[in-house]
Amino acid sequence: MHVKINVNGEQQSHEVEDRTLLVHYVRENCGLTGTNVGCDTTSCGACTVLLDGESVKSCTVLAAQADGRSVTTIEGLADGEELHPMQRSFQQHHGLQCGFCTPGMVLASVSLVAENPTPTEAEIRSGLEGNLCRCTGYHNIVEAVRAAAEEKSGAVE
Incomplete structure (x- = not known):
């Protein structure tokens, strides 16, 4: 089937199998490997992306379900070299260790x-x-999410 998905502000258009998961579409068709495949069962959230601004676990969404919609991955969150406030907060507050969960955590936090x-x-x-x-x-x-939320609301200078 043919899908057209706006990924990180760019229109993507690909032929995919009906059963293609959004996580595989993003990684394999769009070449955006920041979205991780962790469990394939919605248990871990490593594959979290924003679908029309709302966090979803892309291992349980079909690419066909995202047809005509907008997807934001970790690669699309920053504005060029300028990190998104949530990314910056995760960095400043050491909200990552190995980094495997970080893309999904950051995107889920943005939605939250x-x-x-x-x-x-x-x-x-x-x-x-x-x-x-x-x-x-x-x-x-x-702590990173709390600080980013406070910065966004203007409570922190």
Whole structure:
């Protein structure tokens, strides 16, 4: 089948098999390997992308379901060389260790803060429940999300 998907602001058009998962489409057809394949069962969240601005686990979304829609991957979050505030916060607050979960965590966090601009620690932990960090770096991840949310809301100079 033929799909047209806006990926990181660029129109992509490819022939794919009906059963092609969005994670494989992004990695193989678009060449964007920042979206990781972790479990293929929605358990880990390493494959999280934004679909029309909302975080989804791309290992359970078909490329056909994204036809005509907009996908943002970790590669599309930054503005050129300028990191997105969430990426910058993860860097500043050491919200990563091995980095495998980081793209999915960052994108899930962007979606979380868009829905809840001033989340509490408990809301951050609950909101990121579906994204697993194998290195157990949750304390710094939560701190990074909290700091980015405060920066976005203007509470932090």
